[in-house]
Amino acid sequence: MSNIVKGQFGKAAQLKRIKRSSLCQHGHHRWEVDTSTRFDVKKGKLLTVSKCSKCGKTKTSAD
Numbered sequence: 001m002s003n004i005v006k007g008q009f010g011k012a013a014q015l016k017r018i019k020r021s022s023l024c025q026h027g028h029h030r031w032e033v034d035t036s037t038r039f040d041v042k043k044g045k046l047l048t049v050s051k052c053s054k055c056g057k058t059k060t061s062a063d
Contacts, residue, residue, distance in 0.1 A: 024055040031059070 007013070023029075029052040038047045043062070051058045 024052060024057070029057060030054050034058075 031050040032053050034049040034051050036049070038049055038060075039045075040047050040062070045062050047060045047062055049058060049060050
């Protein structure tokens with residue numbers, strides 16, 4: 001039987017732990033407005049693009 005310990009240690013383990021315990025998994029995102037505004041051609045309206053600074057998920061809303 002060997003006494004080899006397998007797994008991630010140091011900075012890699014910390015990043016994995018932080019990502020796992022993120023509030024984004026439960027729908028609590030940190031939304032920031034994307035500065036590049038977009039224009040919807042079909043509806044003729046401006047769209048606001050928001051992006052989560054933690055996980056990178058995006059959402060759009062019509063103004």
